[in-house]
Amino acid sequence: MASTSMTHSQDKASALSQGLVIFIYLAILTGIEFFIALTMDSAPLLVLVAIVKAGLVAYYYMHIYRLTAVEAETDHHSYAYKLVSNRIGLWLFLLSDSFVFGGLLTTRIYLLGPTRPALNQFLGLTVTAVLLVSSFFMNRAETSMEHGDRKSFLLNATLTMLLGVAFLLGVVAVEWPNAIREGVTPASGTAGAVFFMMTGMHAFHVFTGVLFLLVVLRNARRGLYSAEKHWAVEAATVYWHFVDLVWIFFYPALYLIGKLIG
Amino acid sequence: MSWKKVFGTLLALLLLVGCQPKSSTLEVQNAWARPSIAGQNDAVYFVIANGTSQDDALLSASVEIASSTELHMSMSEANDVMTMKPMQEVAVPAHQNVEFAPGGYHVMLVGLAKPLEAGDTFPIRLIFKTAGQIQVQVTVKEQ
Amino acid sequence: MDRKLAWVGLASLALIALAIVATLMLGKPPQFRGTTYDPLVPAPEIALKKANGEEYRLTDQKGKVVLLYFGYTYCPDICPTTLATLKQAYTNLGSDANKVEIVFITVDPDRDTPQSMQRYVNQFDASFIGLSGSTADLQPVWTEYGIFRELGPKDASGNYIVSHTARILVVDKQGNLHLSYPYGEQWQDILFDLRLLINQGGSQG
Numbered sequence: 001m002a003s004t005s006m007t008h009s010q011d012k013a014s015a016l017s018q019g020l021v022i023f024i025y026l027a028i029l030t031g032i033e034f035f036i037a038l039t040m041d042s043a044p045l046l047v048l049v050a051i052v053k054a055g056l057v058a059y060y061y062m063h064i065y066r067l068t069a070v071e072a073e074t075d076h077h078s079y080a081y082k083l084v085s086n087r088i089g090l091w092l093f094l095l096s097d098s099f100v101f102g103g104l105l106t107t108r109i110y111l112l113g114p115t116r117p118a119l120n121q122f123l124g125l126t127v128t129a130v131l132l133v134s135s136f137f138m139n140r141a142e143t144s145m146e147h148g149d150r151k152s153f154l155l156n157a158t159l160t161m162l163l164g165v166a167f168l169l170g171v172v173a174v175e176w177p178n179a180i181r182e183g184v185t186p187a188s189g190t191a192g193a194v195f196f197m198m199t200g201m202h203a204f205h206v207f208t209g210v211l212f213l214l215v216v217l218r219n220a221r222r223g224l225y226s227a228e229k230h231w232a233v234e235a236a237t238v239y240w241h242f243v244d245l246v247w248i249f250f251y252p253a254l255y256l257i258g259k260l261i262g
Numbered sequence: 263m264s265w266k267k268v269f270g271t272l273l274a275l276l277l278l279v280g281c282q283p284k285s286s287t288l289e290v291q292n293a294w295a296r297p298s299i300a301g302q303n304d305a306v307y308f309v310i311a312n313g314t315s316q317d318d319a320l321l322s323a324s325v326e327i328a329s330s331t332e333l334h335m336s337m338s339e340a341n342d343v344m345t346m347k348p349m350q351e352v353a354v355p356a357h358q359n360v361e362f363a364p365g366g367y368h369v370m371l372v373g374l375a376k377p378l379e380a381g382d383t384f385p386i387r388l389i390f391k392t393a394g395q396i397q398v399q400v401t402v403k404e405q
Numbered sequence: 406m407d408r409k410l411a412w413v414g415l416a417s418l419a420l421i422a423l424a425i426v427a428t429l430m431l432g433k434p435p436q437f438r439g440t441t442y443d444p445l446v447p448a449p450e451i452a453l454k455k456a457n458g459e460e461y462r463l464t465d466q467k468g469k470v471v472l473l474y475f476g477y478t479y480c481p482d483i484c485p486t487t488l489a490t491l492k493q494a495y496t497n498l499g500s501d502a503n504k505v506e507i508v509f510i511t512v513d514p515d516r517d518t519p520q521s522m523q524r525y526v527n528q529f530d531a532s533f534i535g536l537s538g539s540t541a542d543l544q545p546v547w548t549e550y551g552i553f554r555e556l557g558p559k560d561a562s563g564n565y566i567v568s569h570t571a572r573i574l575v576v577d578k579q580g581n582l583h584l585s586y587p588y589g590e591q592w593q594d595i596l597f598d599l600r601l602l603i604n605q606g607g608s609q610g
Contacts, residue, residue: 018410025414032421041436042428045421052417114438115593118497191593258597296485297528305481330562336482338571342587343553344483345568364486365589371481372564405489 012147019143022060023136029053030132034125037256043114046252053248061139061241067091083231090235094242097205101246104201108194108253116257117184117191120175124255127170128247131206134163135244142237145220148227153220160240161213164206171203198250205243212236288312288354288393293386293400299377304328305368306386306400310360319351319391320360325400327384328371335367346370351391378402437601438594439575439584448576449549453510453536456523461508461536464580470602471506471576472595475552477513477567478525483588484509487571492529493592494599502532504578504603510546511537512554512569550574577602 010018033049036042058064067087075081141156179185179195186196216236219225225233293308306325312318323331333349352367354360362368369386378384382402389395448471451463463471472491476484491507498505509526511517514537517525522535537543547554557566571588575598584598 014407018407021407021410021414025417029417029421036425040425040428045424045428048424049421052421056413056417115591115597296489298485299524299528302525303479303481305485334482338588339568341553342570342572343555343568344571344588345555345557346482346566348566364482368482372562405493 012143012149015143015146016140018060019136019139022056022139023132025056026053026132026135027129029056030125030128033252033256037252038260041114041259043257046256050249050252054245057135057241057245057248061135062238062245064091079229086231086235090238094238097242098246100201101250104194104198105249105253108198111190111194112257114258115191116254117179117195118182119184119195119255120178120182121255121260123170123175123178124251127167127175128251130163130167130170131244131247134160134167135241137163138237138240142233145225145230145233146227150220150223150225153225153233154217157213157217157220161210161217164210164213164240168203168206168210171199175199195254198254202243202246202250205246209236209240209243212239286313286315288314288318288390288396290388290396290398293398295371295378295400295402297378297380297382297402297404298374300374302374304371304374304378305334305364306371307362307364307368308398308400309362310354312354312356312358312360314393315356316392317356318354318393320354321351321389321391323369323389324387325371325384327375327378329373329375332370332372333367334370336365354390380404437584437598439586439590439598441584442582445577445581445583448574448580448582449546451508451510451536451546453538453542453546454519455534455536456519461534463576466506466576467580468578469504469506470578470599471508472599473508473510473550473574473576474571475510475512475547475550475554475569476571477511477569478517478521479513479564480567483571487573487588488526488529488533490590490592490595491533491573494596495530495532497592497596498599498603501600501603505599507533509533509535511535511543512547512552513556513567514538514540514543575599575602577605 029049029052033046033053036045036049137156137159141153141160144150144152144156176196176199179192184192184195186192213236216232219232289311291309291311293306295304295306298304306323310320320333323333325331333352334346335349335352336344336346338344349367352360352362360367369388380403383399384402385397386400387395387397448463451461451473453461455461474484474487474491476487478484488509495502495505495507507526507530509522511522517537519535519537522537524535526533526535546552552570554567554569557568559565573586573590573595574582575584575586577583583602586595
């Protein structure tokens with residue numbers, strides 16, 4: 001049988017601990033980011049931290065390196081070949097989705113410049129933490145599936161989904177009404193419009209990510225996936241981390257620009 | 263598979279419906295003015311949306327609550343000097359929006375007869391070259 | 406833990422630490438968003454009558470940040486828009502509001518009295534100060550602050566427009582002209598700079 005890209009280059013324990021370590025790095029970096037925002041007015045520093053966080057997520061959680069791990073497949077009907085094609089397709093889709101988010105980010109930079117909308121920092125930090133933790137569990141879930149542990153996959157994927165829902169509620173049911181109460185509404189001016197457009201578009205992606213996870217959970221419960229064949233799980237995982245990655249840039253862009261004075 | 267055909271046709275229809283031009287009339291939208299005190303001047307702002315295929319122009323305006331109105335355009339001259347230019351008419355080309363907003367076009371109300379407070383409304387009659395007279399309600403708000 | 410992973414973590418931290426140090430060391434003094442007067446000049450004295458008959462002296466206001474704007478009450482668009490912007494910034498100062506003063510000085514003394522100026526600014530905030538005086542009192546102020554003014558032609562009812570410099574000028578706590586903004590500046594930028602000025606140095610006088 002042709003070798004799949006599913007080579008277990010790590011054993012389960014070290015894969016899981018790697019996921020945990022990366023999460024700890026991300027958490028520390030988020031703390032540093034917040035500290036920078038509190039004490040300095042330096043957008044370039046925030047960008048740097050965001051890029052480092054994004055790099056960690058893209059490499060360790062989204063396995064972007066698997067795009068280059070293309071083995072010479074002579075059999076175009078093999079699972080391995082299709083897997084390679086699927087991955088390229090998924091990343092192309094993410095690239096196109098990045099244009100949407102990139103456009104929104106560019107709009108924010110152009111329209112708001114060095115100012116930021118008046119938002120609740122505690123809420124911002126909380127929902128960011130929730131999304132980060134959800135990525136941790138998503139990685140755990142994927143690692144479990146890669147090693148054939150269906151029960152662990154179901155548990156961790158469910159946790160991911162619940163945290164995703166918590167994020168959605170945090171944004172739509174808490175942050176939005178709070179912003180509106182503060183006078184930041186979709187029609188209150190450029191700051192409000194930008195805020196709602198960015199968080200709305202992002203939240204919509206979280207929502208579809210949750211739906212994706214529901215489908216994958218259902219299929220997993222029916223035993224449709226195995227350690228060797230679980231493309232849908234990988235796709236849902238990479239999509240989920242992508243949504244987290246977008247927030248890695250959106251969070252500082254919306255909440256942390258300019259020195260946080262109280 | 264006929265399912266696909268049905269879905270495809272529906273989708274095409276939806277897209278076509280979405281492409282319809284929205285309105286083929288000239289409308290005045292979102293008219294607002296700031297609060298002010300009696301005897302003072304004020305400015306009315308709005309958006310003229312010309313959905314017709316004919317060029318038009320705003321010729322004049324009238325309100326009951328001020329002794330007269332004038333069309334003005336605020337503009338900056340050299341060295342951050344701001345001034346206002348009275349306009350005989352303001353062109354509203356076909357299929358275009360013309361915005362009357364702070365720092366640009368506005369209808370100046372000369373000498374308010376009574377104070378205006380946030381939340382009040384009053385009517386304004388706008389006379390267009392082609393569209394004739396259009397009356398809208400102006401909302402008084404702070405910003 | 407994987408050795409490579411540890412290196413990734415350390416390298417990231419090192420990179421960021423380096424960037425923070427570089428930013429701090431190469432850091433510039435607080436970046437104002439308005440145009441700075443360079444060098445700072447002491448703000449020329451303004452001594453004009455307030456609506457209640459008392460005299461207002463700019464030099465007595467040291468310790469506070471003073472925003473000066475020149476306009477007239479017959480102005481329907483530019484002046485209300487600017488004062489509304491200043492009000493937005495002022496309202497968002499919160500507890501720092503008592504360290505900031507907003508002063509509206511007329512360029513149309515023939516029609517504007519101190520009382521009508523104060524009535525005008527009261528619509529925005531009762532703590533704003535409206536000032537007027539005779540043309541003889543005001544001309545030196547306009548000149549020293551670089552405020553251009555030109556009366557337009559009178560129409561049939563005797564009304565006229567006044568073209569005038571619409572910049573907002575900011576005097577810091579030490580009584581120096583520190584910043585200015587063009588017409589149309591966003592209140593958030595003004596607020597940002599006000600906070601910098603309020604927190605700057607000690608207060609004198």
